[in-house]
Amino acid sequence: MSVVRPFDKLPVLNSAAILLVGTDEDLQRQLAQTILKEKKDFKISIHLATSLPLPAERDHIRPRIDLIVFMINVQSKYGFKNIEASLAHVDANFFLGKVCFLVTGVGRVNHCSVDMSAVRKLGDVYCSPLIFCELELEGIRISTAQRLLRMLQICAGHVPGVSALFFSSLMRSSNDE
Amino acid sequence: MDVTVAEFIRRTVLKVPRSHIPALLQAWGFLPAARLQALDVRPLKEAIAEAVVQLCQENSASIKEAAVLDIVYNHTFQNKRVWTVYQMTKATGGETDIFDFTAFKRKFKRRIQSSLINVTINFKEFEDNAIWIRIAWGTSYTKPNQYKATYVVYHSQTPYAFISKSINRSNLPLLCQALIVASNYGDIREMELRSHCLDSLKDIVFKRYSQTFQTHHPKPLQERNVAPENVDPRLIQEDKSEKERIQRVNQEVFGDGPQPKLEFAQYKLETMFKSSPKMVNVSERESFRCLVKFSSPHLLEALKSLAPAGMADAPLSPLLTCIPHKARNYFKIKERKGVLAAGLVSP
Amino acid sequence: MAEAAAGNPEEGVLSRLEKLEARARALALKQEEAEQQQRQEVARLRARIRQLRRRRDELKGKVSLQQAALGRREEATSSGAEPVPTARVQERALLQWKVETVEAMLRVFYLTGISGKLTERGVCFCLSTAYDGNYLDSYYLDIVITQPVRIHRHSVPIFIPLKRIAAKYLQTDVRCFLATLSAHLNAYVGRKYQADYLQKHFSAFLGGHWQKNSLYNMLAFNYDVTTESSTFPFRVKLLYGDLDRSLPTEASVSCKEDVPASLLEKAATHSSLFMNMALHKAFDTFRKAAETPDNTEGTVPHWAGQETFLTAGMGHLRFSKSQATWMREIGTSEHQAPGLCHGQLYLAPEH
Numbered sequence: 001m002s003v004v005r006p007f008d009k010l011p012v013l014n015s016a017a018i019l020l021v022g023t024d025e026d027l028q029r030q031l032a033q034t035i036l037k038e039k040k041d042f043k044i045s046i047h048l049a050t051s052l053p054l055p056a057e058r059d060h061i062r063p064r065i066d067l068i069v070f071m072i073n074v075q076s077k078y079g080f081k082n083i084e085a086s087l088a089h090v091d092a093n094f095f096l097g098k099v100c101f102l103v104t105g106v107g108r109v110n111h112c113s114v115d116m117s118a119v120r121k122l123g124d125v126y127c128s129p130l131i132f133c134e135l136e137l138e139g140i141r142i143s144t145a146q147r148l149l150r151m152l153q154i155c156a157g158h159v160p161g162v163s164a165l166f167f168s169s170l171m172r173s174s175n176d177e
Numbered sequence: 178m179d180v181t182v183a184e185f186i187r188r189t190v191l192k193v194p195r196s197h198i199p200a201l202l203q204a205w206g207f208l209p210a211a212r213l214q215a216l217d218v219r220p221l222k223e224a225i226a227e228a229v230v231q232l233c234q235e236n237s238a239s240i241k242e243a244a245v246l247d248i249v250y251n252h253t254f255q256n257k258r259v260w261t262v263y264q265m266t267k268a269t270g271g272e273t274d275i276f277d278f279t280a281f282k283r284k285f286k287r288r289i290q291s292s293l294i295n296v297t298i299n300f301k302e303f304e305d306n307a308i309w310i311r312i313a314w315g316t317s318y319t320k321p322n323q324y325k326a327t328y329v330v331y332h333s334q335t336p337y338a339f340i341s342k343s344i345n346r347s348n349l350p351l352l353c354q355a356l357i358v359a360s361n362y363g364d365i366r367e368m369e370l371r372s373h374c375l376d377s378l379k380d381i382v383f384k385r386y387s388q389t390f391q392t393h394h395p396k397p398l399q400e401r402n403v404a405p406e407n408v409d410p411r412l413i414q415e416d417k418s419e420k421e422r423i424q425r426v427n428q429e430v431f432g433d434g435p436q437p438k439l440e441f442a443q444y445k446l447e448t449m450f451k452s453s454p455k456m457v458n459v460s461e462r463e464s465f466r467c468l469v470k471f472s473s474p475h476l477l478e479a480l481k482s483l484a485p486a487g488m489a490d491a492p493l494s495p496l497l498t499c500i501p502h503k504a505r506n507y508f509k510i511k512e513r514k515g516v517l518a519a520g521l522v523s524p
Numbered sequence: 525m526a527e528a529a530a531g532n533p534e535e536g537v538l539s540r541l542e543k544l545e546a547r548a549r550a551l552a553l554k555q556e557e558a559e560q561q562q563r564q565e566v567a568r569l570r571a572r573i574r575q576l577r578r579r580r581d582e583l584k585g586k587v588s589l590q591q592a593a594l595g596r597r598e599e600a601t602s603s604g605a606e607p608v609p610t611a612r613v614q615e616r617a618l619l620q621w622k623v624e625t626v627e628a629m630l631r632v633f634y635l636t637g638i639s640g641k642l643t644e645r646g647v648c649f650c651l652s653t654a655y656d657g658n659y660l661d662s663y664y665l666d667i668v669i670t671q672p673v674r675i676h677r678h679s680v681p682i683f684i685p686l687k688r689i690a691a692k693y694l695q696t697d698v699r700c701f702l703a704t705l706s707a708h709l710n711a712y713v714g715r716k717y718q719a720d721y722l723q724k725h726f727s728a729f730l731g732g733h734w735q736k737n738s739l740y741n742m743l744a745f746n747y748d749v750t751t752e753s754s755t756f757p758f759r760v761k762l763l764y765g766d767l768d769r770s771l772p773t774e775a776s777v778s779c780k781e782d783v784p785a786s787l788l789e790k791a792a793t794h795s796s797l798f799m800n801m802a803l804h805k806a807f808d809t810f811r812k813a814a815e816t817p818d819n820t821e822g823t824v825p826h827w828a829g830q831e832t833f834l835t836a837g838m839g840h841l842r843f844s845k846s847q848a849t850w851m852r853e854i855g856t857s858e859h860q861a862p863g864l865c866h867g868q869l870y871l872a873p874e875h
C-alpha cells in the first residue's frame with residue numbers, strides 16, 4: 001500500500017496541491033468548487049478521495065501533495081471510522097503542519113453520532129489543528145476556503161519566512177490556551 | 178334521503194382539500210355533470226359541503242352512493258391509510274379460472290351476510306382492474322358504523338389482497354374467509370409487508386418494481402441524471418474506479434428505476450449474546466433481544482443512495498436489500514441451528 | 525478598539541480594512557470568472573480544432589487506403605507479394621468485424637422473442653412479446669442452474685400461471701418451458717393490446733359497462749350498432765379459454781329481443797367475427813361495413829343461419845368454433861397487417 005509522503009516528489013513551480021479526504025462527497029465537491037472560485041496567484045490542483053491509501057496506479061501523475069484536509073462529519077460514524085483508518089496511510093512527516101481536520105455538523109447536536117471528545121483526541125494525537133465549520137452555509141464555506149488556501153500557500157512554501165511547522169506550532173499554542 | 182347519509186356525505190366532502198373537490202365529485206359520477214359545473218367551490222368548505230348535500234337530496238342519494246363516494250375518496254387519498262398485504266393460496270394447482278366480477282360480488286356478500294346482517298358492503302372497479310371493497314361493520318344489535326369502514330383492494334386473478342388497517346380486528350377472520358370464498362382460494366395469511374403507499378405494495382408483490390436482469394441487448398440507455406461531469410482540470414477525483422464499482426454494484430442490486438415506496442423496515446433480533454471471554458459478567462447463553470427499525474419517508478430510495486453518498490459500504494447487507502424481493506418489511510432474525518452466523522429465517 | 529462607536533461617521537480602521545478586503549475579493553472573483561470564461565472558450569476552440577484535425581486525418585487515411593488498395597490491385601496483377609504489416613492489420617480488422625457481428629447477432633436475438641445470457645449462477649432469459657407487428661413488454665427470468673433448477677427472480681406478471689408451467693416443464697424440458705411461457709405471455713399481451721386498442725380508438729362505438737379481469741381472459745362490453753333508422757346496443761362477452769391464444773374460444777353477442785331479424789343476423793355474424801379476428805380488426809370491419817352498407821350484404825355469406833341457435837326470449841346467439849373459416853379469409857386477406865413476421869408468428873398459432 002502506498003503511503004502518501006510529503007517530500008517524495010519535487011515541487012512544481014508556482015503550484016500547490018491539496019487533498020480532501022472524506023466520505024461526504026457532496027460537501028467535498030462543494031468545498032472544492034468554492035476553493036476553485038477563490039482568487040489565487042498560483043496553480044492549484046485539488047484531489048478528492050473518500051479514503052486513503054490513494055490508488056497506486058495514479059502515483060506517477062499525481063503531483064506532490066502539500067496539504068491534506070480530512071473532512072469529519074460528526075453525524076456519520078462510518079465516515080469517522082473511515083478517516084481513522086485512512087490516517088494510518090499518511091507519512092509521519094505530514095503531521096508536521098501539513099494536515100488539518102475540518103469538523104462539520106457540530107451545530108445539530110441531536111444528530112451527532114460521533115463523540116466530540118473522540119474528535120478532539122484525534123486532533124491531539126496527530127498534532128494537527130481542528131477547524132470547526134458548517135460547510136452547508138455558503139458564507140462559512142467561503143471563509144473556510146480562504147483559510148485553507150492561505151494554509152496551502154504556507155504549506156507549499158509560497159510564503160517566505162513562514163514554514164508549515166512554524167505555522168502549526170503557532171496555531172497549537174493558541175489552541176492550547 | 179336519510180339524515181345519516183346526508184351527514185356522512187357532508188363529512189366526507191369536508192375531508193377533501195378544496196382543490197380536489199370537483200375532480201372527486203366527477204370521479205364519483207353520481208351527480209349530473211351540468212349541476213357539478215354550476216357548483217361554486219370558492220366559498221367556505223362548509224358551504225360547499227352543504228351545496229353537495231343539497232344536490233344529493235335532489236337526486237335522493239342512498240347509503241350505496243355515499244359509500245361509493247367514500248371509496249372514491251379513499252382511492253384518491255389512499256396514502257392516508259396503512260395497507261397490509263394478504264397472500265392467498267390454493268390447495269391444488271387448479272386451472273386459472275375466468276374471473277367474473279358479478280359472481281365475486283355475490284359470493285363475497287353472501288359469505289359475510291350469512292354471519293353478520295348489519296354490514297354495508299360496496300364495490301367499485303377502477304381503471305387498473307383494481308376492485309375496491311368497502312365494508313362498514315355493525316354488530317348483531319347495532320347498525321353499521323360508516324365512519325370506521327374497512328377497505329379491501331383486490332386485483333382479479335392474483336393471490337394478493339390489500340386490506341387497510343382498521344380497528345375492527347375481530348371482523349378480520351370473517352373478511353378473510355369471504356375473500357377466499359369469493360376468489361376461489363383455499364387459504365389466506367398475512368404477509369409481513371405494510372406501507373402507506375398502496376401502489377408500491379402492488380409493485381412489490383406483482384413484481385413490477387425495477388430489477389436488473391443481465392441481457393445481451395442493453396435497454397436504450399435512459400437519460401440517467403448523472404451529476405454533470407466535472408470539467409475543471411484542476412479537480413482530480415482520485416478513486417474514480419471505486420466510485421464506478423459502487424455505482425455498478427448499486428445498480429445491480431437496486432436496478433435503474435425508482436424504488437417502491439416503503440416507510441419502514443423492522444428487524445427483530447432473537448440471537449444469543451456472544452461476548453469475548455474477557456467479559457465474564459455477561460452469562461454466555463443469555464438471549465439478546467433487540468429491535469432495529471429503519472424509517473424514512475422513502476426507505477428503499479434512501480437505502481439506494483446510502484453507498485453513493487458515501488455513508489455505507491457497497492454492497493449493502495442483503496438483509497436490507499432483500500426487502501422487495503422477499504416482499505416483506507418485517508423480519509425476525511434468529512440464529513441458525515449449528516451455524517454461528519445469524520441467518521434469515523423464513524416463516 | 526472602540527472607534528467604531530455608534531453614530532460616529534468616521535469608521536474604524538479595521539472595519540475599513542475589512543471593507544476594502546471584501547471589495548478586493550469581489551473584484552478578484554470577477555476577474556477570475558472572466559479568466560475562467562476565457563479559458564473555457566479557448567478550451568472549446570482547442571477541442572474543436574482537435575476534432576477537425578482528427579476528421580482531416582481520418583479522411584486522409586481513407587484516401588490513402590483507397591489509393592493503396594487501387595495501387596495494390598494494380599500491383600496484384602503484376603506481383604503477388606504483399607507486405608506483412610498490412611496482412612496483420614487486415615487480420616485484426618477481420619477479427620474485430622467478426623466480434624462486432626457476433627455481438628450484433630446476440631443483440632438482435634431478442635427479436636426472436638426468447639433470448640438469454642449466461643450469468644455466474646445460471647441463465648437470465650428475456651422473453652420479449654409482440655403483437656400485431658408491435659413490440660410490447662419484455663419479461664425476464666433469472667434461473668439458477670442447480671439441482672433442481674430454480675427460478676431466482678423474475679418479472680413475469682403474477683397472474684400468469686408461472687408456477688404451474690414451471691412445475692410441469694422446468695426440470696425436464698427448459699425449451700418447452702420457455703416456449704409455453706412465451707406463448708402465455710404473448711397471448712396475454714395480445715389480449716391486453718386488443719382491449720386497450722379498442723378502448724382507445726373505438727370509444728365512439730362502445731357503450732360502456734366494461735368487464736374485464738387482470739388476465740384479460742374474459743371481456744364483456746356493450747357496443748352500438750347503427751342501422752338506417754336507429755341505434756341498437758349489443759352486448760358481447762368473450763371468453764378466452766386457451767390462455768396461450770389471443771383469440772377467444774367463446775363469443776356471444778346478445779341484444780334486446782325487440783330488434784328486427786336483420787339485426788339478429790348481424791349479431792350472429794359479429795359473434796363469429798369476434799371468434800376469428802382480433803377485436804380491433806373486427807371493429808374495423810364493422811366500421812367499414814357501416815360506411816358502405818351495400819357492400820356488407822354482399823360479403824356476409826349465407827351460412828349465418830346454419831350453425832347458430834337462438835335462445836328463446838333474449839335473442840341470444842352463439843357460435844361453435846368450427847364455423848366460418850370464411851370469416852377468417854375475409855379478415856386476414858383484407859386486414860393483414862404489414863407488420864413484422866415475428867408478430868404474426870406468435871399471434872396465430874393455428875395458421
